[in-house]
Amino acid sequence: MLNDKILKTFNSGQKEVTLVENKEYGICIRKIKKENTSTRRIIREIEIQNKFDCDYYPRLYFSDITSDQMLIYEEYIEGKDLSDIFKENNYFKNDENSCLNLLKELLTGLNYIWNESIVHRDLKPQNIIIRDNGIPVILDLGIAKILDGSDSTTKIWFSEGYAPIEQFTGQTKLIDKRTDFFSLGVIIFELFFGIRLFKSNDDVINKSPDYNLANFNNSKKFYNILKKLLGKRVFERYRKVDDIICDINKALERSNNE
């Protein structure tokens, strides 16, 4: 019997997630397997999370997972997810610099997994929490794809409106870090303009982003960055993380000089 003090229970599909006070780890997140659910995705998430020890991912304190049972304790991150921030205030709205700085932090964080040939595949505002010190924490690596050929996931997982065409049409061979670039572009567009860019997969296929919304003051450099993140075809997007960061730095430099 677990001896934790339960502070809050969260909704979660595959696991029972609670905020608890544990004698050893203090206030932390506890995850327990729900009945009749597979632990395969969770094991994958833990395997990936275990590789990195940085502020961009929740720290893992303890895990014990078999096919029958699961117990995980991980860092509780105080802060709001981007979805809440988006709903509650206008922090990023019409603010290029905040958006670009956030994008830069996200790229730095995601580069940990990309360097290990892992693609997140489920980036959306709900999966990004901002720490009090401003560093974004990337959650839910459950459907991340390992690009070494060992990934045997056959089901097509994605979040509608954030996933690019190659992902929701099941063109798995075309998936690489540029799949995540697209989702980042959608998130940054949403934060800056304050509207959901794509509501459906059809939108992703057919709709071209409108970068010229009234009352928004986006620069040509910002537009170019968004445009190259949001290429419909994989090869129309940025090729390297360094290229994006270089463009972000140029845009920030220009902005600071004005």
Next chain:
Amino acid sequence: MSKINIYHQCGFRYSWNLDICRDKNIGDGFILSPKDMEKNYLASMEDGDLARSFFDPQFYALSLMSSQYLTYGFHDYIENLSDYSKERLSIAQKNIDYQNSINIKYLTIPTIDFELQNVDEFDSLYLELFGTVYDGNDGNNLDLLNELVIKPFTEYIKTISTNKKVLLTIIFDENTAKNNDKFNELITLITSYDVVDGIYLIPKCARSYKRISNIQFLLKIMEFINILKNNNMEVIIGNCDIESLLYIVAGADAISLGIYENLRYYDGKRFIDSEQKRGPNPRMFSYKLLQWIDYTYLFPISEYYEMKEIFDDNEYYELTQIDSYKWHFLKSEPYKHYMISFCKIIDTMPDEINEKIKYVNQLLTNAQEMNTDLENNGIILDDNSGGTHLSYWRTILLQYKKKLLGSD
């Protein structure tokens, strides 16, 4: 003016390339060919020549066993893909270590020409590598290429210390031009490797006559080049002939210059030892007609025209005009004449894309008019010397402008 690099595609009689580059400053470097140049020879090359060159590992047929090639010791005898598959990691390592040890400009990742391999072994190899059945589509071959060549080489390159840029060799064939899925898969794959700085692109297209005239093929390879450039990749076209004018319009950074036709046109059979060699018909390149003209036409043409209006009157042209000159494919003058003449055309290519299109279109139009003029004077060029390619190439240019640049 833009600076388009021109690399000599070394092969049989490569000394002619070296001579004209060193003596006349024609071309910017060499594509080194282990099939024809043994290891000791490369070791003896001057630093200045090596530093502007790169090495084509020539894995196209895999079974290449020329005595020169064997001096490199990259691998023991490889009879088939399965043999190669077992040794691929050590082959990649030896090959890259060698390229990194000599003072050349790039590290080049090779490619395999699957049409030269035994299809019967694909099933078992695919099953062994991927655990699924080979269904014979182009995507499967791309999987094999990735697993057998690109991954072992890129993974190894990541572990070494080098300041050389990395080129990946890719054959662009008619299937890639016809099949959008293959086109997308190929371009997505080759742009996915951070360690790769550029593409050594080999056009492979069947011809009815001497010049490639497949409109779809040429348009799609131009689109391919354009996408690579949009991805900030360097593009060097190998085994190309004068259709390279179109590749330059599409944005290629460099093209190749070859002596014999088998260096100006990719045919994998060159890398199979049993190749039957046959001397080509001697021809002279005409800058005005944008074509290689069978030498027997020079006589009637000279009856009606100032030859320098049609053929560049560099010193090698003069040497072919002496009465005792014996036309033969082992004579260097027509090839050296070509290299000087064609490089002049490239050197005066404008930089801006619309200007480039205008420039090439004008060259093609002039050539068409010249062909008509020749006909009016009763000179009917044979299909291999004639101008049928000119209309195709003009169509390609104008279509490229309309579709990719969105202007008329």
